[in-house]
Amino acid sequence: MERSLSHIALFAALIAVLGFVPQIMLPFGVPITAQSLGIMLCGTVLGAKRGALAVILFLLLVAIGLPLLSGGRGGLGVFASPTAGFLIGFPVAAFVAGIVTEKAPMAVGWAAGLGAFLGGVITLYAFGIPGLALMLDKSLPEAALMISAFLPGDLIKVALAGLVTHSLARMRPGVLLSRS
Amino acid sequence: MLTLTSPVETPLHRWPAGLKLALLCIATVLLFRLTTPLPLAAIALALAALHLALGRALAMTALRQLRPLGPFLALLALWHGITGEIAQGTTIALRLITAVACANLVTMTTRLSDMLATLDRLTAPLARAGLPTRRLTLALALALRFIPVLSDRIDTIRAAWSARSPRRPGWRILIPAALAALDEADHVAESLRARGGAG
Numbered sequence: 119m120e121r122s123l124s125h126i127a128l129f130a131a132l133i134a135v136l137g138f139v140p141q142i143m144l145p146f147g148v149p150i151t152a153q154s155l156g157i158m159l160c161g162t163v164l165g166a167k168r169g170a171l172a173v174i175l176f177l178l179l180v181a182i183g184l185p186l187l188s189g190g191r192g193g194l195g196v197f198a199s200p201t202a203g204f205l206i207g208f209p210v211a212a213f214v215a216g217i218v219t220e221k222a223p224m225a226v227g228w229a230a231g232l233g234a235f236l237g238g239v240i241t242l243y244a245f246g247i248p249g250l251a252l253m254l255d256k257s258l259p260e261a262a263l264m265i266s267a268f269l270p271g272d273l274i275k276v277a278l279a280g281l282v283t284h285s286l287a288r289m290r291p292g293v294l295l296s297r298s
Numbered sequence: 299m300l301t302l303t304s305p306v307e308t309p310l311h312r313w314p315a316g317l318k319l320a321l322l323c324i325a326t327v328l329l330f331r332l333t334t335p336l337p338l339a340a341i342a343l344a345l346a347a348l349h350l351a352l353g354r355a356l357a358m359t360a361l362r363q364l365r366p367l368g369p370f371l372a373l374l375a376l377w378h379g380i381t382g383e384i385a386q387g388t389t390i391a392l393r394l395i396t397a398v399a400c401a402n403l404v405t406m407t408t409r410l411s412d413m414l415a416t417l418d419r420l421t422a423p424l425a426r427a428g429l430p431t432r433r434l435t436l437a438l439a440l441a442l443r444f445i446p447v448l449s450d451r452i453d454t455i456r457a458a459w460s461a462r463s464p465r466r467p468g469w470r471i472l473i474p475a476a477l478a479a480l481d482e483a484d485h486v487a488e489s490l491r492a493r494g495g496a497g
Binding site: 255 | 301398399413433436469476
């Protein structure tokens, strides 16, 4: 019980801190924020239930007025902005990433990568695109077109989520709550 | 930890947080009902006047907080400039600005303690239904406390990296950062158990 609670709280804090880390520049000039990678890691490391709860806790901190989203954004306004769909999709994305990491019958790194893709890309976009379409009054294909520029960066994050989860499991066996 | 609450005291700070949140819900629903630019422009002007009446500093902060909308407004301008649906584009842009500004205004004029008290009141029925809302409060407090701790830890990790390598740490920093969070979580769990559990 205490272990679940402290992991949820610490990973909520980790997502917040990853928002302060300067954007990571990839070799070919694509900037990626570490924060959405943190959402994927919540699922792949903590598992479905704890991962989703950690993300919800983080969003609660943002909603009550802390500027924790990357770029120092926060407060209630972000939930009325065009990207609100992505915020609502965050906990579900972590949940899906977690459940795939828990259940996929393959090595942990690959399972985490698959989970990060199904959760952090497919599920997240399934929330983000309708949100964007609603806020900007566009059709779903039009909204999908608008965010297609982010797809390459997100795919890189998927690979990184798999790599990081794999490294954690190798360095400290038993540390992954998603696989214990 | 800095919050987004405005340090300049305004009359709105004294309104109950619950009332402000309820008004915000109503205002947002109404804003999304409006489909022509004129009423929305009037509301935007009224909002701007309200901000200015609350003080210049607060108005400037509010303006700065709207900056993340910039790329979307540029996109809308481009899109509707090409399709020629100017009125529709203006409506969407004004709705976006007013809805976000209203929500930011509530955040700016409500202290963190008032927000937390309102959250407690809203979750009180859940506590009566037997759900462990005390744990939510504890988790919120823990997360808040450990944001600066983990932030310092990551700075240390970056410094250690820079001492050994001329290159920037990049994504590799994520592994020790996640390990730090996991280790810290285990320590906290032990301390909580030693102090009688999470309730």
